[in-house]
Amino acid sequence: MATFVCRVQFLDDTDPFNSTNFPEPTRPPLYTFREDIPLINQIAGVHRQLKAPHKLDDCALQLSHNGTYLDLESTLAEQRDELEGFQEDGGRGKKHSIVLRTQLSVRVHACIEKLYNSNGRELRRALFSLKQIFQDDKDLVHEFVVAEGLTCLIKVGAEADQNYQNYILRALGQIMLYVDGMNGVIGHNETIQWLYTLIGSKFRLVVKTALKLLLVFVEYTERNATLLIEAINAVDTKRKCKLWSNAMEILDEKDGVDTELLVYAMTLINKTLAGLPDQDSFYDVVDCLEEQGIEGLAQRHLNRKGTDLDLVEQFNMYEMTLRHEDGDDDSQPPAGCKERRRASLGGSSEKRGLERRRSRRHSLQKERGSTSAPASPSSPHCQGPSGSILPFAGHRMEDVSEREEYEEEEEEEGEEEEEEEEEQPITETSTKEESRRQGTPRYFRKTYFSQVFLNPFSSHIS
Numbered sequence: 001m002a003t004f005v006c007r008v009q010f011l012d013d014t015d016p017f018n019s020t021n022f023p024e025p026t027r028p029p030l031y032t033f034r035e036d037i038p039l040i041n042q043i044a045g046v047h048r049q050l051k052a053p054h055k056l057d058d059c060a061l062q063l064s065h066n067g068t069y070l071d072l073e074s075t076l077a078e079q080r081d082e083l084e085g086f087q088e089d090g091g092r093g094k095k096h097s098i099v100l101r102t103q104l105s106v107r108v109h110a111c112i113e114k115l116y117n118s119n120g121r122e123l124r125r126a127l128f129s130l131k132q133i134f135q136d137d138k139d140l141v142h143e144f145v146v147a148e149g150l151t152c153l154i155k156v157g158a159e160a161d162q163n164y165q166n167y168i169l170r171a172l173g174q175i176m177l178y179v180d181g182m183n184g185v186i187g188h189n190e191t192i193q194w195l196y197t198l199i200g201s202k203f204r205l206v207v208k209t210a211l212k213l214l215l216v217f218v219e220y221t222e223r224n225a226t227l228l229i230e231a232i233n234a235v236d237t238k239r240k241c242k243l244w245s246n247a248m249e250i251l252d253e254k255d256g257v258d259t260e261l262l263v264y265a266m267t268l269i270n271k272t273l274a275g276l277p278d279q280d281s282f283y284d285v286v287d288c289l290e291e292q293g294i295e296g297l298a299q300r301h302l303n304r305k306g307t308d309l310d311l312v313e314q315f316n317m318y319e320m321t322l323r324h325e326d327g328d329d330d331s332q333p334p335a336g337c338k339e340r341r342r343a344s345l346g347g348s349s350e351k352r353g354l355e356r357r358r359s360r361r362h363s364l365q366k367e368r369g370s371t372s373a374p375a376s377p378s379s380p381h382c383q384g385p386s387g388s389i390l391p392f393a394g395h396r397m398e399d400v401s402e403r404e405e406y407e408e409e410e411e412e413e414g415e416e417e418e419e420e421e422e423e424q425p426i427t428e429t430s431t432k433e434e435s436r437r438q439g440t441p442r443y444f445r446k447t448y449f450s451q452v453f454l455n456p457f458s459s460h461i462s
Helices: 043-050 077-083 104-117 120-136 139-146 149-158 162-176 179-186 189-198 204-220 224-239 245-251 259-275 279-291 294-303 309-326 339-343 349-355 360-367 397-413 416-423 428-438 448-452 456-460
Strands: 003-010 030-034 059-063 097-102
Touching (some): 030 043, 043 097, 097 104, 104 120, 104 139, 104 149, 139 162, 149 162, 149 189, 162 189, 189 204, 189 224, 224 245, 224 279, 259 279, 294 309
Parallel strands (some): 003 097
């Protein structure tokens, strides 16, 4: 009959918001476990010897050296791997112990119930303690997410003032530090919607913390950029506002100059664009920002003396990414820019060149005659009578082929050929040949950034 002799203690965490991190008693007694009997049949003896204040049905056993919770339905022999290193000296002559405490699920439900049913000073104290509770026991985060604790935080935060919101954001940041917590946030889009809503708050600390958490979320994995777009669409559609309006208000400095918030907002935009999977979703965001005047805002900030270098870097990165995606810049793409956006429509390379979507700004500059690049298919003048996209200079693919046949007929008419050719628009083939002869890119858009801030690109962008 194999036995396992060790020290035992209890941790009074029956009230999660008023518990201690110091197990009792300070001089732990020894307890002899049977290695061949499930722990659920032995925990009553431990509870009785320690005279613990816990309800017996709510008890769990935790190893002090690594924080692992033992499976009460299994024997110690079956959990030998979890006990590795337990018998070693913990330093300064301190030996490890098995700690009796409240089960995770019981503590989580107690937390959620208190948040829902408290108000005033009691609610404030509970929210303030929440971050420390998650920090003390990482296993609690998983149980909290499973028990719909995120929904509880959002509901409480939606009705709370800015101080309570700050406490909730601190707790949420602690949750997102753990893989289980981040996965819970990824699967709970309402949390992202609430964070985006908070960046429109009037309180600077709330806005700053919400922006930081959104940046952490977007940087965690590329697919989170799409989830952020879904959250923004849900919030702004419900408010009947233009998409990204909260971020644009920060850049517009409606509540005064705050460089730190400007940098965070612009960084969030760039990180989101870098994570989008295809060309259409990229241009959906860019065209929305351009429609709200991001180019003018950038010019205003960059013209201002003493503009923060980090902000200059973010605006330059946005412009470089846009120019590269529009095909106006043949240099290496900025860090994080995805070449696969250019192939989002499929088909041959020649067809993609004709049909590839470009930005709203690119389209407007074409209308002003400053460039010969194809317009964005999202613009009205670039659609046919039936609403179909006109992929090349406002003409359908059928029009291009008809025009080529017409040119062949004109070649047979002798002297009238020159007059007709002068009236013909530039074709795709002639443009390519001319580009090869001149050694210049097919499309080049002269923008404020390319003329004035071309040199800073290399010095400010890492």
